[in-house]
Amino acid sequence: MVDYILEMHNITKTFPGVKALSQVNFKVERGEIHCLIGENGAGKSTLMKVLSGVYRYGEYEGDIVYDGKVQQFNKINDSVDAGIAIIYQELALFPDLSVYENIYMGNEVKANGVINWNKTIVKAKEMLDKVNLKVNPETLIKDLGVGKQQLVEIAKALSKHVKLLILDEPTAALNEDDSENLLELIKQLKQQGITCIMISHKLKEVVAIADKATILRDGQTICTLEKDEIEERTIIKHMVGREISDIYPKRPEKNIGDRVLELHNWSAYDPQLGRAVVKKADLYVRKGEIIGLAGLMGSGRTELALSIFGNPKNYKLQGDLVLNGQPQTFKHTSDAIEAGIAYVTEDRKGNGLFLLQDITQNVSAAKLTGISNKGIINDNEEIKVAEHYKQALHIKASSIEQLVGKLSGGNQQKVSLGKWLFVGPNILILDEPTRGIDVGAKFEIYTVMNELIDKGMSIIMISSELGEVLGMSDRVYVMAEGEIKGELSAERADQEKIMELATQ
Amino acid sequence: MKFVNEARTLIKDNIRDYGMYIALFIIMLTFNFLTDGLFMSSRNISNLIDSAGYIAVLAVGMTLVIVIRHIDLSVGYVAGFLGAIAAILLMQHGVPVYLTIPIILGIGIVIGLFNGFLIAQIGIPAFVASLAGMLIFRGALLQVTEGTGTIIIQNATFNALGNGFIPSITEVGGLHLLSLIVGLLGIGFYIYGELKTRHDKQKYNFEVVSFGIFLLKLIFVSAIIGYLTWILAGYNGFSWTMMIVLAVVVIYHFISTKTVLGRQIYAVGSNPEAAHLSGINVKKITYLVMASMSMLAALSGILYTARLQSATTTAGMLFELDAIAAAYVGGVSSAGGVGKVTGAIIGAIVMASLTSGMNLLGVGISYQYMIRGAVLAGAVIFDVITRKKSK
Numbered sequence: 001m002v003d004y005i006l007e008m009h010n011i012t013k014t015f016p017g018v019k020a021l022s023q024v025n026f027k028v029e030r031g032e033i034h035c036l037i038g039e040n041g042a043g044k045s046t047l048m049k050v051l052s053g054v055y056r057y058g059e060y061e062g063d064i065v066y067d068g069k070v071q072q073f074n075k076i077n078d079s080v081d082a083g084i085a086i087i088y089q090e091l092a093l094f095p096d097l098s099v100y101e102n103i104y105m106g107n108e109v110k111a112n113g114v115i116n117w118n119k120t121i122v123k124a125k126e127m128l129d130k131v132n133l134k135v136n137p138e139t140l141i142k143d144l145g146v147g148k149q150q151l152v153e154i155a156k157a158l159s160k161h162v163k164l165l166i167l168d169e170p171t172a173a174l175n176e177d178d179s180e181n182l183l184e185l186i187k188q189l190k191q192q193g194i195t196c197i198m199i200s201h202k203l204k205e206v207v208a209i210a211d212k213a214t215i216l217r218d219g220q221t222i223c224t225l226e227k228d229e230i231e232e233r234t235i236i237k238h239m240v241g242r243e244i245s246d247i248y249p250k251r252p253e254k255n256i257g258d259r260v261l262e263l264h265n266w267s268a269y270d271p272q273l274g275r276a277v278v279k280k281a282d283l284y285v286r287k288g289e290i291i292g293l294a295g296l297m298g299s300g301r302t303e304l305a306l307s308i309f310g311n312p313k314n315y316k317l318q319g320d321l322v323l324n325g326q327p328q329t330f331k332h333t334s335d336a337i338e339a340g341i342a343y344v345t346e347d348r349k350g351n352g353l354f355l356l357q358d359i360t361q362n363v364s365a366a367k368l369t370g371i372s373n374k375g376i377i378n379d380n381e382e383i384k385v386a387e388h389y390k391q392a393l394h395i396k397a398s399s400i401e402q403l404v405g406k407l408s409g410g411n412q413q414k415v416s417l418g419k420w421l422f423v424g425p426n427i428l429i430l431d432e433p434t435r436g437i438d439v440g441a442k443f444e445i446y447t448v449m450n451e452l453i454d455k456g457m458s459i460i461m462i463s464s465e466l467g468e469v470l471g472m473s474d475r476v477y478v479m480a481e482g483e484i485k486g487e488l489s490a491e492r493a494d495q496e497k498i499m500e501l502a503t504q
Numbered sequence: 505m506k507f508v509n510e511a512r513t514l515i516k517d518n519i520r521d522y523g524m525y526i527a528l529f530i531i532m533l534t535f536n537f538l539t540d541g542l543f544m545s546s547r548n549i550s551n552l553i554d555s556a557g558y559i560a561v562l563a564v565g566m567t568l569v570i571v572i573r574h575i576d577l578s579v580g581y582v583a584g585f586l587g588a589i590a591a592i593l594l595m596q597h598g599v600p601v602y603l604t605i606p607i608i609l610g611i612g613i614v615i616g617l618f619n620g621f622l623i624a625q626i627g628i629p630a631f632v633a634s635l636a637g638m639l640i641f642r643g644a645l646l647q648v649t650e651g652t653g654t655i656i657i658q659n660a661t662f663n664a665l666g667n668g669f670i671p672s673i674t675e676v677g678g679l680h681l682l683s684l685i686v687g688l689l690g691i692g693f694y695i696y697g698e699l700k701t702r703h704d705k706q707k708y709n710f711e712v713v714s715f716g717i718f719l720l721k722l723i724f725v726s727a728i729i730g731y732l733t734w735i736l737a738g739y740n741g742f743s744w745t746m747m748i749v750l751a752v753v754v755i756y757h758f759i760s761t762k763t764v765l766g767r768q769i770y771a772v773g774s775n776p777e778a779a780h781l782s783g784i785n786v787k788k789i790t791y792l793v794m795a796s797m798s799m800l801a802a803l804s805g806i807l808y809t810a811r812l813q814s815a816t817t818t819a820g821m822l823f824e825l826d827a828i829a830a831a832y833v834g835g836v837s838s839a840g841g842v843g844k845v846t847g848a849i850i851g852a853i854v855m856a857s858l859t860s861g862m863n864l865l866g867v868g869i870s871y872q873y874m875i876r877g878a879v880l881a882g883a884v885i886f887d888v889i890t891r892k893k894s895k
Binding site for chain 2: 336351353
């Protein structure tokens with residue numbers, strides 16, 4: 001009889017307008033390393049949020065059987081008490097506190113309500129030894145690299161006597177050495193009897209480490225592979241489940257014109273980080289083409305985009321930016337907008353949208369002159385504009401007066417896109433345009449992109465999804481560590497070549 | 505039946521906006537009942553409006569400051585200090601009133617620009633920057649009044665701003681004619697504006713409320729304006745303070761709801777980073793809002809000094825807290841991006857009504873503070889709850 005530490009039965013979770021999980025079954029044996037695989041938006045993170053109690057019992061359908069008992073987690077602490085710990089991609093540490101304070105945050109070593117700091121430090125050292133991290137526990141978190149911070153997170157989980165450790169893309173932001181260390185540690189933990197669920201996009205890692213792998217697609221369980229079945233090709237087949245041409249709409253015909261934007265020897269120095277974020281980049285964009293900007297997280301793609309788009313982060317810039325043959329300098333984002341550049345941010349909630357305002361006010365925000373006369377707003381004209389984009393982009397909302405914060409991710413992205421289309425740009429920079437949105441909305445956004453270049457717009461698409469980069473781009477630039485490592489034509493580009501350049 | 509249903513959904517959808525008006529209405533009715541009609545007497549209403557004036561103008565500016573996620577604690581003593589400067593200019597240097605007022609407003613703007621510089625350019629938190637300003641201007645007020653103590657102002661024109669009334673021209677049946685005309689003009693403008701908005705919407709084929717509801721709203725609001733006019737015209741008519749406050753409210757309401765500048769202010773408050781990426785100059789907006797705040801503080805100082813007919817050494821004390829309270833009662837949110845100028849003015853009137861009503865009833869000052877505190881907390885609680893429920 002197989003000893004399952006975790007069985008999730010028929011889990012269904014719906015958000016307004018989107019079914020994120022549909023009858024998902026997921027079983028994990030005690031003491032194994034189980035990888036959870038799927039495209040962005042396949043439902044992996046949602047499933048883990050259900051498991052950890054972020055979505056309370058009753059907010060989803062189905063049963064969680066953990067340690068032989070049906071569990072009803074009402075808050076995250078319930079799952080922590082049961083021995084489940086999740087380590088997210090975005091680490092939840094306090095940068096201005098020390099390592100030991102972070103490890104015992106929320107789980108303080110205390111007697112009668114008074115914290116015993118000396119004992120805390122001693123115990124923190126033990127935990128650090130367990131994860132093979134050799135740092136002074138009094139070091140501040142912000143002074144550690146990402147790889148070490150991750151180990152601190154794991155040490156924190158161990159301090160809570162974790163039985164089931166969940167890692168959400170733990171190596172996404174790590175370099176190769178740190179990644180290897182981490183995988184080695186996971187194997188060690190397995191020997192100590194800790195079960196591990198690992199979400200990963202890096203299939204090589206999965207093949208190397210997984211005892212089993214479950215694949216999710218569009219919110220459904222596709223299959224669970226046994227150790228000897230885990231191969232990259234098999235995984236991809238199950239992950240995608242369809243030909244690439246189905247996902248990316250075909251473009252009628254290409255009509256590529258002159259260069260509209262060129263960067264020569266373009267560098268950006270971030271005074272806050274104290275280092276260059278873009279180094280001597282050379283690139284050009286022609287009228288009517290889609291440029292893919294590929295690379296790993298932190299490779300400088302967003303920084304490059306911002307440095308072009310009026311430099312809102314006040315980088316020190318060097319080199320030439322040439323627009324339609326004319327050298328340009330932008331003092332403010334408004335200058336860049338004026339010159340016909342638009343930037344759709346990757347972080348639509350953080351710095352893209354006005355969540356407490358309605359669709360109408362969001363759509364008009366970047367071009368208030370378009371709905372006003374001598375500084376006075378024409379409300380009715382504004383409503384007309386908003387209605388237009390609501391229909392053109394198929395924004396699903398009860399009305400244009402709906403607050404943007406209440407919309408689903410895909411619809412928020414469309415509002416964000418609508419806002420920038422209303423500006424009427426020549427060059428549209430899309431930063432992770434389909435992150436966290438469902439497949440249907442993705443297809444709609446791809447279709448819009450094709451329509452736009454058909455009308456003579458140029459698009460720079462920053463994307464971490466290789467499928468998307470390959471499916472949509474005419475040319476691909478690959479960035480790593482702030483440098484453009486290579487340029488590939490659509491015909492020559494494939495996943496391996498891009499990854500090779502991105503990990504140089 | 506259809507009519508009642510439409511009215512009901514309309515009220516339900518806008519409960520947050522109407523809530524304050526309803527609360528004010530209830531407060532006024534209650535006091536009027538408890539004081540046997542004394543509260544709504546011509547004289548008391550006239551006094552109430554004048555005593556709320558200098559806080560009301562501050563609350564208007566403070567609302568916009570809070571909308572862009574800042575705060576200005578210096579406004580009280582800026583008002584006190586500039587009031588004293590006005591008195592000095594008038595009494596010791598013989599500067600005429602028509603020059604004094606623009607000079608004082610101008611100094612206010614300069615002070616505000618300096619606050620803006622500290623906040624937007626240097627990046628000091630507004631709370632700290634304006635706390636420093638509060639101390640500095642308190643000192644400055646003591647400094648300029650040190651030699652003289654309280655400065656009595658003997659300038660009838662200036663004092664009229666705080667105590668005087670618009671001229672009557674002639675009286676009709678014991679009523680103040682010019683005030684009646686102003687009131688009727690107000691009603692006329694209101695009806696014209698509403699008709700034009702409705703007409704424009706129809707031109708664009710947008711949905712409008714049914715004619716019955718529209719008419720009811722017109723009659724209701726017109727009746728309120730008419731009633732207030734009638735009450736005030738029976739005493740001394742409209743005061744200059746009231747005319748100034750009205751002008752400030754109309755101008756700020758227009759700017760905040762109908763102009764690109766207003767939209768930019770709310771965008772900055774709603775999400776400063778997104779605003780910057782939308783091409784909005786966040787620094788410029790911060791400068792403007794802080795400058796407007798201090799200009800209104802200068803105006804507040806003028807109104808208060810004129811009302812007392814003198815500049816005192818403690819003028820302006822705690823004005824900032826009254827203004828902040830009024831803004832919050834009026835529905836502004838410290839999370840930014842939410843709050844209306846009209847709300848601020850209602851908030852100021854609610855607070856002034858409480859004071860006035862409780863004074864008439866002879867409620868002790870200790871209870872007055874507690875009750876005002878409770879009303880402030882209650883208003884914000886109501887706001888938070890209705891916001892959670894909204895779509």
